[in-house]
Amino acid sequence: MQGGVRKRGKTWSYFFDMGKVDGKRKKKEKGGFRTKKEAETALRNALTEFDRCGSLIDESNVSVSDYLDYWFKEYVLINLKYNTQQYYKTIINKHIKPALGKYKLKSLTPTAIQEFLNKKQIAGFSRNSVSNFYGVLSGSLKAAVHPYQFIKQSPAQYVKMPKFNNIESNNKLKIITLEQFQTIINRFPQGSNFYVPLQIAFNTGMRAGEVCGLTWDCINLEDSSIKVEKILIGKDKGIWEFGTPKTESSNRIIDIGDTLIKILKQHKTWQKENKLKYGKYYKDSDFVCTKENGQNITPNSIKYLSRVVNYELDIDFHFHSLRHTHATMLLESGAEPKDIQARLGHNKISTTMDTYTHVTKKMKNTTVNILEGILATQK
CATH class of the missing domain: 1.10.150.130 (Tyrosine recombinase, N-terminal domain)
Structure with a gap:
């Protein structure tokens, strides 16, 4: 790249050729430097910046x-x-x-x-x-x-990643038992703020942000399905807005059973009754998970729920536990791993199987027992 410095009056300036832009040759020139040395230093800096498309970081010294x-x-x-x-x-x-x-x-x-x-x-x-x-x-x-x-x-x-104990890693999934879930539901029964979010997560394996972002237009009670297409995310100062799900595969349709359908129908009726009860003080929206006054449940509210379950009920619990419990129950009961992958919205089936290695080990043992049963009939 051609460039140089020259004196113009009492000050120095630098210049260099920028090549052709729209078919015309362009030249960069900047003056006002007191000395030739200052102009030469500025030229070197300008050429470096031009070569790196305007980046202002000096790669030789950047921390x-x-x-x-x-x-x-x-x-x-x-x-x-x-x-x-x-x-x-x-x-x-x-x-x-x-x-x-x-x-x-x-x-x-x-x-x-x-x-x-x-x-x-x-x-x-x-x-x-x-x-x-x-x-x-x-x-x-x-x-x-x-x-x-x-x-x-x-x-x-x-x-390389350090080695971890797989058993310890699986224990951190915080899977709960059916009895523990019932204890949680007894603490937050129908009509409480967290009854519906708990039931949706337990019956679908949906993430907290997906549950909180759920609106009635995404629920098909006739077709028995829930469409996951958005999440509720928090901005600064208590501002909440919709965002896209975690990955492309997280956009999914989840089939649901009669148990959850009945709960959702009752909840929809409950919301209508509360709207009449609170009148102008009711916060009207299309959110599925709401409090009695219509205010929507947020991921921050879910954190409070988890604290209550941990410290009041003495159950090692995180809202994500319901997702892990949902997947574990289905896998242990013989559901197809590919179907579990689709319900959870995992991009790869390897993600599902790697996450629930404790279940797959049990499945392998079951497979061996089946084989032994077949061989026993041949003896």
Whole structure:
């Protein structure tokens, strides 16, 4: 690329050729520099910025912390959903930056990353959490190679996930028994704020955001199905809005049985009665999960529910437990794994089977027993 400096009157300016734009050759020139040296320095900076399409980061000295800020702004905020953005921000600010942020990006080694992940595993973080830490690091460093061209290769490609105890990982699914679910329902019976959200999650395996975002136009009581096409997500200062489901496969239709249909019909009647009862004080909406005054149930309300179940009922519980319990019950009862995958909205059946390895082990044992029964009849 051609460029240079020249003196114009009492000041210096730099110039360089930008090539052809719309068939015409363009030239960049900027003046006002007091000395020739200042103009030459500005020219080098301008050429570097032009070569890198306007990026203001100096890749030779950028720290991991500053680079992650750049990646978050240029990629995460543009391409990922709000909840994922907030989760990535937490991972970056609370975990990655304190451990690795001080390093220069070009000096970050596989050893430093491996030690970071190992320490998180030793500290008691779950496989899923450590995997997410690694995922954010790996994704950001891959982008640093291409398209950003800050480094020539990613040090994360030489790092391995620490080994985890599979049994401990499965126990963290917090699967509850039918008796425990009945105890929860006795605490939150029909007419309480959480009765319907609990029943929907237990009978469908839907996620909390999907349950809270459910509207009546997505429920077909005649066809006995629920269409999952949106979630309720929280913005700052108590603002809630609809978002798209977690993945493309999370957009799904779930068949439901007579038990849940009866509950939903009764709930719809209950809402109409409350609308007449509260009159102008009723918050009218199309939400399925509402309080008596029509105010919709939010994921924050669900967190309160989980706290009550844990501390008042002494049941190790998270609302997601209902999703795991739903899948476990069906798999143990002989339902087709492919059908479970569709109900849960997993993109791959391997996700379903890997998540519920404790169930698949039991299924394998059942298969062996069936085989032994067949062979016994031949003796």
